[in-house]
Amino acid sequence: xxxxxxxxxxxxxxxxxxxxxxxxxxxxxxxxxxxxxxxxxxxxxxxxxxxxxxxxxxxxxxxxxxxxxxxxxxxxxxxxxxxxxxxxxxxxxxxxxxxxxxxxxxxxxxxxxxxxxxxxxxxxxxxxxxxxxxxxxxxxxxxxxxxxxxxxxxxxxxxxxxxxxxxxxxxxxxxxxxxxxxxxxxxxxxxxxxxxxxxxx
Amino acid sequence: xxxxxxxxxxxxxxxxxxxxxxxxxxxxxxxxxxxxxxxxxxxxxxxxxxxxxxxxxxxxxxxxxxxxxxxxxxxxxxxxxxxxxxxxxxxxxxxxxxxxxxxxxxxxxxxxxxxxxxxxxxxxxxxxxxxxxxxxxxxxxxxxxxxxxxxxxxxxxxxxxxxxxxxxxxxxxxxxxxxxxxxxxxxxxxxxxxxxxxxxxxxxxxxxxxxxxxxxxxxxxxxxxxxxxxxxxxxxx
Numbered sequence: 001x002x003x004x005x006x007x008x009x010x011x012x013x014x015x016x017x018x019x020x021x022x023x024x025x026x027x028x029x030x031x032x033x034x035x036x037x038x039x040x041x042x043x044x045x046x047x048x049x050x051x052x053x054x055x056x057x058x059x060x061x062x063x064x065x066x067x068x069x070x071x072x073x074x075x076x077x078x079x080x081x082x083x084x085x086x087x088x089x090x091x092x093x094x095x096x097x098x099x100x101x102x103x104x105x106x107x108x109x110x111x112x113x114x115x116x117x118x119x120x121x122x123x124x125x126x127x128x129x130x131x132x133x134x135x136x137x138x139x140x141x142x143x144x145x146x147x148x149x150x151x152x153x154x155x156x157x158x159x160x161x162x163x164x165x166x167x168x169x170x171x172x173x174x175x176x177x178x179x180x181x182x183x184x185x186x187x188x189x190x191x192x193x194x195x196x197x198x199x200x201x
Numbered sequence: 202x203x204x205x206x207x208x209x210x211x212x213x214x215x216x217x218x219x220x221x222x223x224x225x226x227x228x229x230x231x232x233x234x235x236x237x238x239x240x241x242x243x244x245x246x247x248x249x250x251x252x253x254x255x256x257x258x259x260x261x262x263x264x265x266x267x268x269x270x271x272x273x274x275x276x277x278x279x280x281x282x283x284x285x286x287x288x289x290x291x292x293x294x295x296x297x298x299x300x301x302x303x304x305x306x307x308x309x310x311x312x313x314x315x316x317x318x319x320x321x322x323x324x325x326x327x328x329x330x331x332x333x334x335x336x337x338x339x340x341x342x343x344x345x346x347x348x349x350x351x352x353x354x355x356x357x358x359x360x361x362x363x364x365x366x367x368x369x370x371x372x373x374x375x376x377x378x379x380x381x382x383x384x385x386x387x388x389x390x391x392x393x394x395x396x397x398x399x400x401x402x403x404x405x406x407x408x409x410x411x412x413x414x415x416x417x418x419x420x421x422x423x424x425x426x427x428x429x430x431x432x433x434x435x436x437x438x
Binding site: 010159 | 256257258259260261262263264265266269270271274277278281282284285288289292293298302309312313316319320321354358361362
């Protein structure tokens with residue numbers, strides 16, 4: 001094969017690989033549908049609001065692989081804030097699936113998080129009540145039931161590490177000022193009907 | 202031929218021998234390293250697919266599942282990354298282009314595996330392990346290609362998707378220096394080690410070339426003497 005042909009091959013290869021990586025990173029950086037959380041704790045909710053401290057809710061799709069990172073970051077956040085919030089991980093079981101479907105490895109890893117309460121949400125009733133549409137959505141309510149934060153705590157889809165969401169929650173709980181409010185949520189849609197094209201798994 | 206010309210001819214013969222010997226060592230090493238990387242790249246591709254199938258086989262939307270993008274990325278992008286290096290190893294073994302493309306592909310595989318493992322800090326060690334393996338080529342320019350590839354990956358991603366590199370959207374301006382420091386340290390020392398190895402090889406090749414030349418000159422001397430003895434013996438008869 002001639003030298004120029006290898007040269008063309010190298011250029012084509014670099015182009016194809018660059019395009020592949022570009023699609024990888026644009027997918028990883030595309031958040032799911034944002035949370036539409038009520039400003040105050042819904043009265044109808046069966047979830048219990050802690051009266052002595054803030055309550056941190058995380059809604060999780062039991063089989064969303066991206067949410068593994070959300071749970072790992074939640075564990076990190078809780079170890080940093082040491083009991084300043086009561087964490088509740090809500091596993092959303094979609095309508096029409098058999099009982100036990102939500103018993104996944106993800107749920108077992110949530111049960112291992114020290115101090116976290118793990119509850120099931122049959123049919124996604126609580127998720128709808130709290131406006132959580134994407135797996136990994138976090139809501140922080142203060143002891144008075146007022147919404148202090150809503151968003152995600154991973155910086156990209158399925159990747160552990162620092163994020164503005166986590167920093168914001170830590171800042172709110174410890175009383176230190178944080179520099180940014182919006183925190184996108186990265187994860188699988190909790191419901192079957194994606195609201196935007198970015199929310200596709 | 203006078204004695205000066207004899208010395209000069211002998212010297213250039215030794216230099217040529219040294220050069221040939223050195224190139225033979227080098228070519229053998231480079232070609233075997235090419236073959237090693239061909240096997241390694243295929244193994245990494247299969248591992249990447251296995252990681253994707255184990256940790257993120259499906260993406261979900263409520264109760265609806267689809268094959269996760271990670272699986273497609275592992276199969277297609279991983280396959281694309283290894284395609285050219287494998288073709289070059291098969292058709293152009295030992296050529297500089299082959300090892301530079303391999304260096305580039307190896308670093309791209311680090312980026313891919315880091316992504317597939319969800320950015321696990323442990324997977325970042327693949328970058329440093331790859332530098333160590335690339336040092337098998339004993340070619341510092343290969344290390345430079347690898348370092349440039351990873352630097353470009355960080356630079357471009359830092360501009361377009363900073364959160365994917367540093368985990369946060371507005372990292373401190375000096376954050377890239379921290380990453381670069383470890384790469385420069387690793388590459389710097391392996392480059393020094395490569396040069397040292399090459400020097401040792403050159404010395405060994407020189408020694409070998411000299412011994413070979415001396416042995417040959419002795420053999421020639423002997424054969425001339427043997428021929429002369431045979432001629433004298435024949436004339437006596």
